[in-house]
Structure formats: structure tokens, C-alpha cells
Amino acid sequence: MLDTPFGRWLRGLGGKPGRPAVLVKELGERDRRRILRHFLALDPKDRLLRFGSMIPDDAIAAYVGKLDFKHDIVFGVVNRVFQLVGVGHLAFARADSAKPTTKQRVAELGISVSASARGKGVGSRLFDRAAIHSRNSDVDTLYMQCLSSNQTMMHIARKAGMQIKREFGEADAYLQIPPPSPGSVMAEALEEQWAVIDYNLKANVRAAAKWFSR
Numbered sequence: 001m002l003d004t005p006f007g008r009w010l011r012g013l014g015g016k017p018g019r020p021a022v023l024v025k026e027l028g029e030r031d032r033r034r035i036l037r038h039f040l041a042l043d044p045k046d047r048l049l050r051f052g053s054m055i056p057d058d059a060i061a062a063y064v065g066k067l068d069f070k071h072d073i074v075f076g077v078v079n080r081v082f083q084l085v086g087v088g089h090l091a092f093a094r095a096d097s098a099k100p101t102t103k104q105r106v107a108e109l110g111i112s113v114s115a116s117a118r119g120k121g122v123g124s125r126l127f128d129r130a131a132i133h134s135r136n137s138d139v140d141t142l143y144m145q146c147l148s149s150n151q152t153m154m155h156i157a158r159k160a161g162m163q164i165k166r167e168f169g170e171a172d173a174y175l176q177i178p179p180p181s182p183g184s185v186m187a188e189a190l191e192e193q194w195a196v197i198d199y200n201l202k203a204n205v206r207a208a209a210k211w212f213s214r
Contacts (some may be wrong), residue, residue: 022121024088024129025195027074031084035074036064038084042112049150050112052170075129077122078199082206085117088126090133100174101141107134108143111153118152127156132188135177142175 027035039047039060047055055063067074067089077086089110095101109130113122127144134142144162146153148171157164162173 022125023195023198024075024125025199027076028069034084038087082202085114086122086126087112088130090130103140105139106141107139123156136180136185140177144173
């Protein structure tokens with residue numbers, strides 16, 4: 001079922017005509033403060049859509065402080081001036097009998113995109129990267145939980161072919177993922193390499209700009 005999203009994922013590496021490619025990099029401890037700045041910059045509506053409630057600054061700081069980069073996966077997209085404009089948090093949890101899976105674990109994804117990066121495919125690229133990483137981690141079910149009013153996430157879910165269940169103003173969507181393949185492993189490794197190069201280049205340009213502005 002992931003063949004169509006997988007093909008879209010590969011095509012998306014080149015970006016759309018007239019639009020730069022959106023490269024998704026796995027983030028780590030060095031990015032924790034950037035992740036915090038990204039979430040704190042979200043306006044109240046966007047915080048509601050991302051976290052499901054009107055979460056205050058101190059709660060966001062606590063959430064970011066507890067991110068475990070050894071067990072969960074956090075993906076990010078940086079813009080030309082090295083600002084984090086998209087974040088995807090992929091968490092793994094033990095499956096239970098209510099989950100439609102044959103594996104011991106399932107994955108759950110949360111996505112946020114800065115207002116400045118809307119309409120550029122950032123959310124879709126974060127989803128595709130999370131889906132292929134889940135596939136390569138031998139997880140066969142990827143979940144997204146969001147408010148039914150979050151039309152952007154609903155669009156991404158429908159485009160990916162996710163099954164959607166609505167209840168009490170919230171929507172649970174899940175995607176059944178096929179087993180990993182040599183192609184899916186190579187594709188993710190290639191994007192990570194390209195994203196690392198892009199990330200380091202932008203970081204160096206930013207550092208140089210700061211040095212020359214002294």
C-alpha cells in the first residue's frame with residue numbers, strides 16, 4: 001500500500017517546478033533548542049491543532065525537554081536561513097489487541113509546520129519520511145491523531161490513503177505499511193545523506209554571516 005506514497009516520496013526529493021526541494025533530516029540533541037523555538041513560535045491556533053489543547057509555553061518546554069532521541073525519532077526541515085520550519089515527532093509504542101497490527105510496536109506521528117512554510121509541501125514530506133522510516137523499522141501501522149478541524153492533516157492523511165476514524169471532535173488515522181525492502185532502506189539513507197549536507201551547508205552559511213556581521 002505504500003508503493004504510491006513511496007513513489008511520491010522519491011519524486012518529492014526533487015521538489016516541484018519553481019519550488020526548492022524539501023529535505024527532511026533526523027534531528028538530535030544539538031537541535032533541542034531549535035525545536036523549542038519552533039514550537040514556541042506557533043500561534044495559539046496552531047498549538048491547538050498540533051497538541052490538541054491550548055498548551056502554554058512552560059508545558060511546551062517540558063515536552064521538548066523530555067524528548068528522547070534514543071527511542072523516538074524527530075525529523076526536521078530547515079529553511080534557507082537555518083530556521084526550523086517543520087517538525088515531525090515519530091514515537092513508538094507497544095501494540096495492544098485493539099491495534100490492527102501483527103507487530104509488537106506501532107508508530108504515532110505528530111507534525112507541525114511554521115506559518116512561513118505553509119503550502120510548500122513540508123507537512124507531506126515529513127509524513128512521507130516518517131512513513132518510510134516506520135517501514136524500515138519493521139513497523140506495519142502508522143498512526144496520526146489530530147482534531148477533525150485540522151484540515152491540513154486530514155488532507156495529508158487522505159492523500160496517503162490512511163483509514164480515518166472520527167470521534168468526539170478528534171480523528172484517528174492509521175496507515176498499513178508493507179515490510180521493508182532494499183529500495184526503501186536505500187531511499188531513506190540517500191535522503192538523510194542529502195539532508196545532512198544541506199543542513200551543514202546552511203549552518204555554515206549562517207555562522208559565516210554572523211561572523212562577518214561583527
